[in-house]
Amino acid sequence: MTPALSIDHLFVRYGRTDVVKDVSFSAKPGESYALVGESGSGKSTILRSVVGMVRDWRGKIEVDGMPRQGRIDLAFARHCQMIFQDPYASLHPRRTVDATLLEPLKVHGIRDRAERVVQMMQDVGLDPRFRFRFPHQLSGGQRQRVAIARALMLEPRLLLLDEPTSALDVSVQAEILNLLVRIREERNLTYVLVTHSLPVVSFLCDRLGVLRHGRLVEEAGVSALRTGTFAEPYSQELYDASLGAGDRDLAALQEATRGMGM
Amino acid sequence: MTPLKLWLTADAPTSRWQAQAAQAYAIWRSFARNPLAVLGALIVGTLIVVAIFAPVLAPYTPVGQNLSMRLMPPSAEHWLGTDELGRDILSRILYGARITLLIVVMVAVISAPIGLIIGAVAGYFGGWTDRVLMAITDVFLSLPKLIMALAFVAALGAGLQNAIIAIAITAWPAYARIARAETLTFRNSEFIAAVQLQGASHLRVIGVHVLPLCMSSTIIRVTLDMAGIILTAAGLGFLGLGAQPPLPEWGAMISRGRSFILDQWWVATMPGFAIIIVSLGFCFLGDGLRDVLDPRQRDGR
Numbered sequence: 378m379t380p381a382l383s384i385d386h387l388f389v390r391y392g393r394t395d396v397v398k399d400v401s402f403s404a405k406p407g408e409s410y411a412l413v414g415e416s417g418s419g420k421s422t423i424l425r426s427v428v429g430m431v432r433d434w435r436g437k438i439e440v441d442g443m444p445r446q447g448r449i450d451l452a453f454a455r456h457c458q459m460i461f462q463d464p465y466a467s468l469h470p471r472r473t474v475d476a477t478l479l480e481p482l483k484v485h486g487i488r489d490r491a492e493r494v495v496q497m498m499q500d501v502g503l504d505p506r507f508r509f510r511f512p513h514q515l516s517g518g519q520r521q522r523v524a525i526a527r528a529l530m531l532e533p534r535l536l537l538l539d540e541p542t543s544a545l546d547v548s549v550q551a552e553i554l555n556l557l558v559r560i561r562e563e564r565n566l567t568y569v570l571v572t573h574s575l576p577v578v579s580f581l582c583d584r585l586g587v588l589r590h591g592r593l594v595e596e597a598g599v600s601a602l603r604t605g606t607f608a609e610p611y612s613q614e615l616y617d618a619s620l621g622a623g624d625r626d627l628a629a630l631q632e633a634t635r636g637m638g639m
Numbered sequence: 640m641t642p643l644k645l646w647l648t649a650d651a652p653t654s655r656w657q658a659q660a661a662q663a664y665a666i667w668r669s670f671a672r673n674p675l676a677v678l679g680a681l682i683v684g685t686l687i688v689v690a691i692f693a694p695v696l697a698p699y700t701p702v703g704q705n706l707s708m709r710l711m712p713p714s715a716e717h718w719l720g721t722d723e724l725g726r727d728i729l730s731r732i733l734y735g736a737r738i739t740l741l742i743v744v745m746v747a748v749i750s751a752p753i754g755l756i757i758g759a760v761a762g763y764f765g766g767w768t769d770r771v772l773m774a775i776t777d778v779f780l781s782l783p784k785l786i787m788a789l790a791f792v793a794a795l796g797a798g799l800q801n802a803i804i805a806i807a808i809t810a811w812p813a814y815a816r817i818a819r820a821e822t823l824t825f826r827n828s829e830f831i832a833a834v835q836l837q838g839a840s841h842l843r844v845i846g847v848h849v850l851p852l853c854m855s856s857t858i859i860r861v862t863l864d865m866a867g868i869i870l871t872a873a874g875l876g877f878l879g880l881g882a883q884p885p886l887p888e889w890g891a892m893i894s895r896g897r898s899f900i901l902d903q904w905w906v907a908t909m910p911g912f913a914i915i916i917v918s919l920g921f922c923f924l925g926d927g928l929r930d931v932l933d934p935r936q937r938d939g940r
Contacts, residue, residue: 430832454838467829471851473658480847481837506651509658527833 379442381406381535381567382427382457387436389422389591397422397434398591404584406534409561409568411578413615414588420571421462424537427569428459440535451485458528462540464520468512474498474523475508481530493530501526502556518549525556529564536561538570542577554580575602575619587612669931676927682920689733690740697730701887710903720905722895728905731887732913738888739917742803742872743865749807751861754814759849761815762822763841773819780812784867785874792880799888802881806871810864817860818853825852855932863925866918873914889914 383403388395397419404410412420425431427438429449438445441456461467468477478494487493498505501522512520521541528536541557542550558581561568570582578585579602587595587609595609607613652658670676689696698718705725713720719728761772779787784806791805825831834848875881876890884891889910896907 428832428836449836449838451838454836459833459836461829461833463829467833469830469834469848469852472848473652473655475655475658480834480839484837484839484843509652509655511658511662524833527837531837 378406380404380439381408381441382410382569383437383439384423384427385437385439387423387426387434387438389419389426389431389434391422391433396591397426400436400588400591400593402586402593402596404535404567404569406567407565408584409570409582411570411572411582411585412588413572413575413578413585415573415615418588419591420588421539424459424539424569424571427537428457454481454533455485455531456533457535457537458531458533459537459539460521460524460528460541463544464517464524465512465544467524468520470512473509473511474503474515477523477527478530481527485531497526497530500560501529502552516549517545518552521545521549521553522556525553525560529560532564533566535567535569538568538572540572541570543572543574550577557581575616578602587615666931670927673927673930675923676930679920679923679925679927682916683924686736686740686917686920690736693733693737697727697733699727699730701726701731701734702885703727710899710906712903713905719909720903722892722906723899728892728909731892732889732910735887735889735892735910735913736917738799738882738886739869739872742799742806743868743921745803746807746810746868747861747865749803750811751814751857753807754811754816755818755850755853755857757811758815758818758820759822759845759853762819762826763845763849765826769819772815776812776815779809780816782809784809785871788871788875789878789880792875797880797883799882799886802872802875805875806868809871810868813864814857814860817856821853821856822849825849859925859929859932862921862928865921865925869914869918869921 380403385401387397387400389397396417400419400423402410402412412423414420422431426434427440427445429445429447440453443453445453472480475494478497479490481487482490482493494508495505498508503519503522503526507515507519512523515523521544525541538557542553545553554577557568560566568581570578572578579599583599585597585599585602586593587597587607589611595607595612597607597612601607601612602616605613605616607616646657647661647664649657649661652661670680703726705721708717708721708725709723711717711721711725717727717729719732722728722731757772757776761769761776787809788802788805791808792801795801795804831844831848834844839847872881872888873890873893876888876892877894879891879894882888882891892910893907893914896903896910900907
């Protein structure tokens with residue numbers, strides 16, 4: 378089976394330094410893969426290289442068996458979409474929700490636009506009343522739902538998520554995480570998630586890769602998170618730190634997600 | 640609250656059109672709070688009305704000569720007096736509004752789109768495109784406006800049309816600079832990346848997503864520049880390089896009145912007032928628009 382995303386010996390360079398060094402991993406179709414690490418470990422940079430926002434990279438990136446090179450074409454756009462960290466920066470400030478969601482349909486010449494927009498808004502839990510609002514009239518969680526809806530408009534197979542919940546407060550995080558779990562089940566999507574929050578990984582992912590200073594130091598199943606057994610000392614350190622600082626977050630998150638009836 | 644107001648301030652607009660109208664209404668509300676801006680809008684509105692209805696409003700024809708009535712001071716018959724050929728100055732000023740409005744509108748229509756597109760393209764693509772386009776812009780920007788307009792009119796020949804072209808050529812670089820600066824602020828933002836990721840072409844990204852965000856600062860700048868454009872046109876007219884006689888262009892009227900400025904002051908002063916009032920009107924309007932449209936001040940709302 379061709380992997381949905383396969384990255385082979387990837388190096389990414391900012392200026393004169395390599396911020397990603399010799400990273401290789403792949404995500405099978407239907408799998409949810411997490412890249413975790415501290416800030417500056419190069420995890421977002423990997424996603425940005427995949428979608429062409431970062432151009433100075435070497436190595437091999439294959440999306441659905443097709444090597445990535447140059448511009449984004451329509452076929453790539455239909456296969457792979459991305460959700461960004463900050464829902465305040467990822468929506469065009471002068472376009473209504475309707476215009477934002479119509480845009481991919483117009484670019485791809487897809488018909489029945491109005492019906493699709495309304496349907497998608499319902500699918501991501503946005504009240505259709507918000508259809509003609511501008512982003513500044515929406516809350517952070519609603520904006521992130523719009524961003525998710527926009528990414529889903531083209532019915533992609535692979536979704537890249539760049540810290541999709543870290544800009545939101547905890548109760549909203551839980552709602553968005555539940556939504557992400559639900560749409561992955563409904564649409565059989567492949568997720569590649571970047572985050573620094575291990576609770577999010579354990580909630581959303583099957584497998585994780587630990588990045589440190591641009592290198593992939595360990596890959597593990599999500600069960601390692603439950604038992605707390607990592608082979609690499611750095612991963613263990615990260616896990617322990619997360620237990621110390623993130624314990625309450627995890628508890629709060631689990632509390633909140635349970636409350637949502639998941 | 641009236642139904643219209645309720646419709647305009649609706650929490651959940653039901654159509655694209657209503658959302659746009661509500662947006663415009665919010666802008667209008669904050670605009671109306673600024674008295675100077677409203678005064679500017681009134682002056683500019685008056686200019687437009689006068690230009691359209693000049694034949695109805697003017698008591699005499701702007702070119703009709705009456706040598707027995709030459710250089711008459713302001714009176715009940717000729718409110719602003721007559722010039723050296725016995726033409727009614729009020730009528731000439733009213734008709735002159737047409738020429739002023741024509742110059743201002745044509746210059747804006749020609750130079751603003753050129754500046755916007757060049758600036759947005761330079762800012763969006765960056766690299767060599769940016770360097771080449773901005774080098775050209777800087778060359779034009781480094782020359783004084785009036786001098787360059789003079790040079791172009793001298794090369795193209797005197798006349799209203801050439802004056803408009805000359806002023807437009809000197810006006811666009813400022814807009815290109817603004818559009819580029821504006822584009823650079825969101826060039827690498829995620830909402831632009833998201834559209835690119837949907838497979839939109841460069842043309843579509845620039846036209847549909849980048850240009851609308853550059854519009855408001857360009858509109859502000861164009862409005863503020865209007866005063867300068869009117870003065871440049873008047874300057875060209877004064878030097879005899881703009882509108883040719885007997886067209887009632889305000890700058891040319893001042894130029895003709897110069898010879899009588901000590902004894903018959905009204906001949907040069909009245910068109911001068913017209914120029915000052917209209918220039919001020921555009922300045923007030925531009926300032927008001929800046930307060931309302933400037934994205935840096937709007938973000939919080």
